[in-house]
Amino acid sequence: MTIAPTDPVAKQADTNGSGSASGGSTATPAAEPASATGAASATRTMTMAQALNRALADSLEADPSVVVFGEDVGVLGGVFRITDGLTARFGEQRCFDTPLAEAGIVGTAVGMAMNGMRPVVEMQFDAFAFPAFEQIVDHVAKMGNRTRGAVRLPMVIRIPYAGGIGGVEHHSDSSEAYYVHTPGLTVVSPATPQDAYGLLRAAIAFPDPVVFLEPKKLYWSTGEVDLDAPIPALGRARIARTGTDATLIAYGPSVPVALAAAEAAELEGRSLQVIDLRSLVPFDDETVCDAVRSTGRAVVIAEAPGFASMASEIAARVSERCFHHLLAPVRRVTGFDTPFAPPKLEKFYLPGVDRILDAVDDLQWEES
């Protein structure tokens, strides 16, 4: 996997990656599906952006009830080009621009989903999704429950999120805590092109609403994608790297950082396992807890401010469920409890390899 060279974390990851001789201990991002279908499948190298675009196109092709809309998603193809070419290929009826109004986009998607469609809407940036927050919390999340399952909302809200691209204010928020705290939402975030493709296909086919968080710094990362791999089930974590000494738990933009940290730790003789959650809700307690019990140590990594966060929830769950297997307290490595940093201070804010390794060093090794 290569990552956009503008990303300071990515540079670190590349450096560590090229300097590593870890070989078989590192699973490739596409390892899980590829190993399931064998070498003869339609595997190709693509960026995460291309994988998402392909997932949208394949979903539009497969199901006439799928529609894609949002701001600038039509002729322009989206500010990140995720919807590139979809209007040309499928027509204005299937992929179209709306007025510039996020509550309107999500609210009309609710009505469409009530009436037999599968809308896939794009919020242009994480912080620009907040005008739609009332619709998401009051209706998207609650309609199925309110109607005792009579009206389900098969819709996907795609949100480019998190930092790492030097975005100015409002362009780098990690907003997952708001969504995972809201019962009724399913919340997914891919870390690899393979999962970007598979999880978006799964989200669009899902019977309930999905908040699909796209780590924008990984849009230009590349990886192998097997288009014929089975569509993954939502709610299952992935072991991104095997290891025996401690477990790093990450999702979305933090997964490559965790993998880089594991590479670096290997040079120091420590074998770190990396879990890629993929799905924040439903949460895969089973995979996470099995992993932590196998190593006895855990560090949770996330970009969002740590206070009352997804990382806090993971740490609490692991502590409650794995207490008697733990050799050290569960550590969190997160963003600071500040608004997201301006571009020139971003590198100080984002959890990086050093901060992760410091936390790993702190896991009471001398006592075991």
Added chain:
Amino acid sequence: MHASELLPRDTPVRLIDQTGESHEDEEYAFPSLERLREGYRHLVLGRRINDQANALVRQGRLAVYPSSHGQEAAEVAAAMVLAEGDWLFPTYRDTVAVITRGVDPFEAFVLLRGDWHSGFDPRAHNVAPQSTPLATQLLHAVGFAHAARMRGEDTVVVALCGDGATSEGDFHEALNFAAVFHLPVVFLVQNNGYAISVPLSRQTAAPSIAHKAIGYGMRGVRVDGNDLAALLAVLGHAVETARADGGPALVEAVTYRIQSHTNADDATRYRTDAEVAPWLERDPLTRLRGWLGANGSMSDGDDAEFQAQAERVAADLRAAINDEAEPHPEDLFAYVYSTPTPQLVEQAEQLAAERRADQEAAR
């Protein structure tokens, strides 16, 4: 269409005035006698439902009731102008419209009884769940109509809200989306003068709510909200225009909230009896009853039969609300997702264990 055609008239459209006199209108045809008799029957039932619900709150059987007393004509017309395949998107104050559309009265009151957040299957009568967050349902109505139009269906959607909701951002976004995409949606604003305690003058400085329509490029119409004949004519025209691909419309029904916002409110803190009194003279039932009687279209015996029918519905509602079994705690977990998450399965088991322990302790 010339811009001036989007503007409402200087006075609301009125076909029967409060003295019971009827008036010809060059644009709107007078509804048939049969339709007005049917409408009157629904008005009587609507008034009875409002009275019954208020009584049930006083008896502690309903948590709260936002009454539409005095607004029954707009409630009834909103439901009556819909064809079978059309859809209604109501608010919490629109229980009478929901029942007029055919939803079972008990199911309509499940929300306010506190058993569940909505008590009817929306697809059974093409009625969306009653929405509490103001103006949010207008966007659902627009999206619903958009989906229908994509498939080439001739569905029309009537979306309800009040004057307070016109200040919300979602009102603006809904009207704008509907106009930009030329969708078959009729927005009916019941301007009853108040958002809880705040009068219309604090919601807008526009000449009227209907005047806002021109800003979206759709037609705005003001109608006497206590005149069922005018409401049927204006809303019927808007619905059939929308069905014929003529685009959306904004209809402002000028009416008055005779009672408090809900039983928990006290309207005497913010308005005088002198303000309310003239609106009592404009009561929609009295007006239509007088007109139907004067035209020989309804005898006292007919009226008594309508009242008796309404009484039977109210009695059934009372009985159902008093007798219905208590809701099931396990339902808390059953519908959050199509398939409960592992976490919800765990929590459902936890609650079940707690209840078993409580039952054993009680033995």
